[in-house]
Amino acid sequence: MFTDETAATASLSRNLWESEAAAGTFAPSLAHSLHDQRSVLSLAASDLYIFCGSQSQDIQVWDRRSLRLKESLRGHTGAVLALAYAEDRKWLFSSSGDSTVRIWSTTTLTPVYVLSPYLETGAGDLFSLAWAPSLQTIYVGCQNTSLQWYDFNSEHHACGAQSAGDTPASASGTSTPRSRAPHKFFDSYPQYERRPADIYANNGASSRDISPHSDRGAPPPRAYLSIPAENVVDSAHYGYIYCMVLLEGGGDSEREVRLVTGGGDEFVKIWECSVSGTPNELHAFECNSGAIYSLVVRDETIYAGCQDGSVKVLDLETKTPVRTVIAQEARGIDVLSLSMIGVDLYACSANGLVQRFSASFDCTASWQAHNGIVLSSIITYENQNNHPYLITGGNDGNIKIWELASISDEDSSARGSQALSSLDSHASGTLLFALDKFVSIPSVSSSPGHREDCRQAAIWLKKCFTQLGAKSALLPTVEGMNPLVLGTFSGATARTKQSKLRVLFYGHYDVIPAPPEGWDSDPFRLAGRNGYLYGRGVTDNKGPILAAAFAAAQLLATRALDVDVVFLIEGEEECGSTGFGKAVREHKDLIGHIDAILVSNSTWIAEDTPCITYGLRGVVHCSIEISNDRPDLHSGIEGGAVVEPLLDMVQLLATLTDGQHQVQIPGFYDSVRKQTDTEKELYKRLAAITGGSPSSLSSRWREPSLTVHSIDISGPKNATVIPGTIKAQVSVRIVPDQALDAIAKSLCLHLETSFKHLKSPNKLKVSVEHTADWWLGELDDFWFKALQGAVEEEWGVEPLHIREGGSIPSVPFLEKEFSCHALQLPMGQSSDQAHLPNERISLDNLGKGKSVIERFLATVGQKGVLSPSS
């Protein structure tokens, strides 16, 4: 029974919202894109990183989990044309137009060796690489048509190693770069100088050192190695050796290692390789389809991507061409990269298309992956589970990560248990999939045109809660307002009934409008770029809601949920939560008893340090109208004969503050709490982090303020008209211990009294439109400490305690209603752009946000079991 539940959870990623039958034939969905400035020529991936070799000399290292740029490997002085990852050594090989191969440690991300080919720059660009683990040999395909190799196996064979140690492997890092020999041309002097060439000639642009010993500021490698003359097959092809792939085993003998190379001479060649031996050419296929740009091998079949837009399929066993798959009909649209997973072949072309071919060579998908040329591709798996991704790189400077369907020929009976064990990593994919769906529903509560979308968002969310294992329902509020979504995850029944704690998570599924101006992608389609997810609502508040729901589901699925988690998600938050209070009171039975409230609807104060919010300001929104009960008048005819409402309004508003911007409402500051020394100290510390001033923090967080938002006039708004009616919007932010009702009343009273002093014949109307009380959290109770601990464990740093200048009316309301404390966990960073174009949340913050909530729920669950009295 339990397995069924988790299987349902896992399947959330695939077929709940799409037709199950069609799922297999869909083009993969774009999971994320990373942006480099220049053409992406080569890709490789380790467990932790995605490596990207580009036109710009550096190798970019992206963290696979957060999809943020981790490091740039510096050293090459030309485009990085090929990358190869050696899992066994934890090495990355990179080859470049600068005629060097560089070897990097993928654990420390530092250089290990620099390997020069035979003839150094005479070998030209190094187009291709293949690592043979069983031979501990790297093969290099060169522009000068030679095939070269270097054996890292036998340490005595470290020929040409230039290092202080005896062998490269034992080198102590004190390597001395050899002095290079002067070149007869590149280091020559003008003839009239009659001077022999030397290395100081400095003919190139002065800033550039293109010798293998250029490290461009990076730490030096352990040793400089050179490929000896005997490790070279000259004229291995007649053209550039563009690509190579290694075949280990599977041939006549299990230990056999074969290398397949493809060249600009239209040939694919098979070489038999042995330890330190010259590769022996076994066979050459003439493809007659232009240059061979890419190769993949499956079993005994070679697939070669060709210049004329075809993929040649060659059989190794019989040494015959099997067939030609036409990927691109138009001539000149070359197939530049191939990747294969299972029997699916992905062909990447110069027109930006990627096509998928099945075992029977049917084209099962075709999509525009890049604007421009797709130059490189690899297949990777998310951690240990078999969730595959295709990563493509293009000359548009983008690296795109495409989510592929899980390998389908997996034994389905094994899947249940597998899903259980791999739920953790898998669920992050599911979370993103769900967020994608959620964001795609434009639930803009302020626009009547989106009323139905809001309802659909509520329905979707209810379904999602149900799928995740909660009991879920829609609760109507007042007529014409969006419903509440209630979802209850029931924790395991505790030994004593009353000890099971119940946490209420409050959030909102509505969003503010997102006109497309200023957005880099469709606001209602989740787009992942450089470790961030973009879309309206991702940080406010759809992302945090789903992170919390998935956290509860995760605990539920692993039988670790010992509290009840009640999700109460409204649809009118961005419009002042109209009807929320009433609906909550009406459905209090359904919601049940609550021990603590958790809200995640704000952001950190900076980029890197997690925060917990413990205070909010309150707000009183007030509208003012002054009218003379007459139509709009011509100022040339009537001017001077009427008392103008707009002048009254200006006078009236002027009475709200004095010249020092102090609010003049009587008694306004009387009950504002005095700032303590501890508080001052805190603001100083936080100001250092945000780079602002402590006084700015305290003004925003703990001092009241008054704002005039707008003055609106009736009539045509031209320069000869006296408008008859003037409306203004004013708000006051209030702080502890100002009393909301008292402040609202004194505001109205002040306006009315001031107006009376004007002795105007016009009419004043003042109305308080909506209000929210301030809120201060309890920093010393068990709940806060549990949350604090969860953040600290997950992020490894103590969270900052911050306040917010804004107001969330429901927080103080819920506290009062359920007589318990609220906790506010900001999930995103200060740069998340909530309410602005390009709203975003980082993958890292979303994932860790989920884990924090999971830890928090687990902690309070334990506590609940141990000491029911808390």
Add this chain to the structure above:
Amino acid sequence: MCRFVIYKGTSPVQLSHLLTRPIHSIINQAFDSRLRLDRRRPMNGDGFGVGWYDSVHDEELGPQPCIFTSVTPAWNNINLTRLAEKIKSPLVFGHVRATTAGSLSLDNCHPFKHGKLMFMHNGGIAEWERIKRNVQKGLPDFAFAMVQGNTDSEWAFAVFLSKLPDANAQTFTVQVLRQAMLDTIAAVNGYADAAGITEPSLMNFCVTDGDTVVATRYISSDKDEAASLWFSSGTTFSEDADGGHYRMSKADKRENIIMIASEPLTFERADWMEIKTNTMVVITPRFNVLQIPIIDKFSAPGTVRGTEFAHEKGFLNPRKALSSLVNSSGH
């Protein structure tokens, strides 16, 4: 010994990027050649020639290249500078000449053309006067009649034309041009053998039909290096730093620009590759660069060739010039 440069690109190049602007442009090579050790007279100042094809095919203009030659030194020709600033072409041959003997004449300036085909040479055929009559005898009338000047180079072009199945064809396959080039070298070697000539000939030839380029770095010797020949390929060739410091960049696996030159046009070591001696370089119409060893009795894989001979030919030895270089004025 002359200097030449070839450009083939997917998009037309402004001639100045080859001829005048790069730090070691062909014009600079004309007065400051670094790979020619002719200390007595180090100039390639005996005229020059530029040949180029149209960027867009025009029926009325036809497919043949346009050639501009002059007997003035390339660095001192204001017309060349002016033309180079205003002409763009997807396929260019440029040549600066150093006559070692013989006439300074427009007819003797490279490149030469016949129909769509264009040809130039850097080197010299050893003891040319001893085989000249036999070479001419072996030519069909059309090839014999084509020759206007009196250089070994132009006669070598005539031999090349005679090796084509149809020298006036509208199109040539890569294979046909490759084979004709091999046949030309073999024929010249045959005449030299027959005459008992042992001195090596330097045969860096290049030919194009406007689509394919075939060039050779060749010497009829298994001990010596041939005259220098380099190439560079990539996606853009642009000025990276002031002072003509051009740089080849690679934004694609494929090549958009391929240049072949007697000497690199810049001092960017990683941008230039030396072509091995006795190798044929082919730029296919689809921008693949093939480097095909020329296998004959002069192939010597694995041996280190001496560089003295080529230098010696550049170094003007007066006695040698009298005995062997009379009339062989083309290079």
